[in-house]
Amino acid sequence: MLEIIDKFDQLRAQARMGGGEERIHAQHRRGKLTARERLEVLMDQGTFEELDTFVEHNCADFGMQETHVAGDGVVTGFGLIHGRRVFAFSQDFTVFGGSLSESNARKICKIMDMAVKVGSPIIGINDSGGARIQEGVASLAGYAEVFQRNVMASGVVPQISAIMGPCAGGAVYSPALTDFILMVKDTSYMFLTGPDVVKTVTHEEVTAEQLGGAVTHATRSGVADFAFDNDLNLIRHLRKLLSFLPSSNRAPRECIATGDDPKRQILSLDTLVPDDPQRPYDMKELIEKVVDNHDFMEVQAGYAKNIIIGFARMGGQSVGIVANQPLVLAGCLDIASSVKAARFVRFCDCFHIPIITFVDVPGFLPGLQQELGGIIKHGAKLLFAFAEATVPKITVIIRKAYGGAYDVMSSKHLRGDLNYAWPNAEIAVMGPKGAAEIIFRNEIRKADDPEAKLKEVTAAYAANFANPFIAARKGFIDDVIMPRDTRFRVIRGLQTIAGKQLSNPWKKHDNLPL
Ligand code: HXC
Numbered sequence: 001m002l003e004i005i006d007k008f009d010q011l012r013a014q015a016r017m018g019g020g021e022e023r024i025h026a027q028h029r030r031g032k033l034t035a036r037e038r039l040e041v042l043m044d045q046g047t048f049e050e051l052d053t054f055v056e057h058n059c060a061d062f063g064m065q066e067t068h069v070a071g072d073g074v075v076t077g078f079g080l081i082h083g084r085r086v087f088a089f090s091q092d093f094t095v096f097g098g099s100l101s102e103s104n105a106r107k108i109c110k111i112m113d114m115a116v117k118v119g120s121p122i123i124g125i126n127d128s129g130g131a132r133i134q135e136g137v138a139s140l141a142g143y144a145e146v147f148q149r150n151v152m153a154s155g156v157v158p159q160i161s162a163i164m165g166p167c168a169g170g171a172v173y174s175p176a177l178t179d180f181i182l183m184v185k186d187t188s189y190m191f192l193t194g195p196d197v198v199k200t201v202t203h204e205e206v207t208a209e210q211l212g213g214a215v216t217h218a219t220r221s222g223v224a225d226f227a228f229d230n231d232l233n234l235i236r237h238l239r240k241l242l243s244f245l246p247s248s249n250r251a252p253r254e255c256i257a258t259g260d261d262p263k264r265q266i267l268s269l270d271t272l273v274p275d276d277p278q279r280p281y282d283m284k285e286l287i288e289k290v291v292d293n294h295d296f297m298e299v300q301a302g303y304a305k306n307i308i309i310g311f312a313r314m315g316g317q318s319v320g321i322v323a324n325q326p327l328v329l330a331g332c333l334d335i336a337s338s339v340k341a342a343r344f345v346r347f348c349d350c351f352h353i354p355i356i357t358f359v360d361v362p363g364f365l366p367g368l369q370q371e372l373g374g375i376i377k378h379g380a381k382l383l384f385a386f387a388e389a390t391v392p393k394i395t396v397i398i399r400k401a402y403g404g405a406y407d408v409m410s411s412k413h414l415r416g417d418l419n420y421a422w423p424n425a426e427i428a429v430m431g432p433k434g435a436a437e438i439i440f441r442n443e444i445r446k447a448d449d450p451e452a453k454l455k456e457v458t459a460a461y462a463a464n465f466a467n468p469f470i471a472a473r474k475g476f477i478d479d480v481i482m483p484r485d486t487r488f489r490v491i492r493g494l495q496t497i498a499g500k501q502l503s504n505p506w507k508k509h510d511n512l513p514l
Helices: 002-016 021-029 035-042 102-118 137-153 169-177 195-202 208-212 214-221 231-243 267-271 283-290 335-350 368-372 375-388 403-408 432-439 441-446 450-465 469-473 483-496
Strands: 049-051 074-081 084-091 122-126 159-163 166-168 180-184 189-191 226-228 297-299 307-314 317-324 355-361 393-402 418-421 426-428
Touching: 035 074, 035 084, 035 122, 035 231, 049 102, 074 102, 074 231, 084 102, 102 122, 102 137, 122 169, 137 169, 159 169, 159 231, 166 169, 169 189, 180 214, 180 231, 189 208, 195 208, 208 214, 214 226, 226 231, 231 297, 267 283, 267 483, 283 307, 283 317, 283 355, 283 483, 307 335, 307 483, 317 335, 317 483, 335 355, 335 375, 355 403, 368 375, 375 403, 393 403, 393 483, 418 483, 426 432, 432 441, 432 450, 441 450
Parallel strands: 084 122, 122 159, 159 180, 166 189, 180 226, 317 355, 355 393, 393 418, 393 426
Antiparallel strands: 049 074, 074 084, 297 307, 307 317
């Protein structure tokens, strides 16, 4: 018996060496951890349990029958993160470049199926040369099996993709189907066709980093939600991201003790908004001040910065925050920001995460580029997302809420549960100057000093209409609250509506304007 145990230990140790010492060194030289090291760091210490360690490929072409490596290029299993069960796969670049074979795909599918059955998140660590070239269509079939499972798991369990090496060709579609993509700068990239093909087809010369690096996707394409300097930093933030998410769409909402007083008043908020309505301020400052322990995890921080999205806790309850950013494009909604926020709102709604919306929006961004780009359709996505969401929704209008954007930003009319406004809020069809120019066009034209007249009527319009009280009188705003009380009022609101039950009419699925 001892002999058998000894032999088994040797086999396991051999399997753990993946593609061998030299390839592990090569991985380290590039500043990358190995597949197993990544999982060890990701999971709570000592909790990772590997499955299918001894699975091998079944390919007999191109001399492959001579090369078998236990595990076949992907490490799969389960473990705990912050004490909660998660399932994970980690592609092993040291074995056939982490390429996806039929057996390797079967391993990934096995843990995905288990995760959905038990209701636990799925984490995929991508570091792969793509389809196992020697296997041909068997590998493509494997990808499709994974894609199908990504789609079925969407909205059932959180799915998170870490891109920590190459991810190219159709392989990019598995991460693209998941909820969040995290990338490492300089060592990871995602593209459908690499720099060489691009050069041949379009004669453009680009590096892999420019075409599909972490910075490109986190700032320009919007494909990535986060970009980090190295593997360890990414993994640390992945663990943090998970701490805000439930295990599945069946898991009850959890409140944890954060030690931050829910009644904490924030006097500095009373002077956050400048007197001049044209002057911007930093909405992130507001968010960081109101959430528990100033701990706000922003998602897509470098992309479509005119809207802010991210997770925080308020009164211990995990919440999704959506907020216009007056510092960028005056906080206008455009194509990119609408799509960014819509996807986030839909994620929160899938997983019962209450949505807190801070509004300061002068409207949709005007312009030929926006109209030709389909702002009508893309803006409708955000409207659709807020309107269909049945999670608790609390909205605070901080300053401007103009026109259609007022409706879109989680207004009362889109089933907002508690809609508050600060006393200085301006809720109107448009800004006072634009409104005065239209309503008083004749008076301004006929005046001796048209500019002075415009100033006068603008001031009169602002005094009468650019305030929250008309909306409050109609019940569209539930209360006008003091800036300093924002944290307390939102937390009390969350507690009040925690038991909310609301469902949409039965349908096969909706028809979001794509
Ligand atoms: C089999 C592969 C492989 C692959 C890499 N390897 N990619 N084996 N299938 N797709 C092997 C290499 O032969 C090598 O084996 C080892 O992995 C490491 O690769 P290197 O080339 O030495 O590494 P590096 O220089 O870092 O280059 C990494 C790379 C390059 C850029 C990813 O390997 C590469 O271009 N690979 C091919 C990529 C590709 O065209 N894949 C198919 C894409 S299409 P040894 O034994 O020498 O260590 C696709 C379609 C998916 O994926 C469709 C889904 C629907």
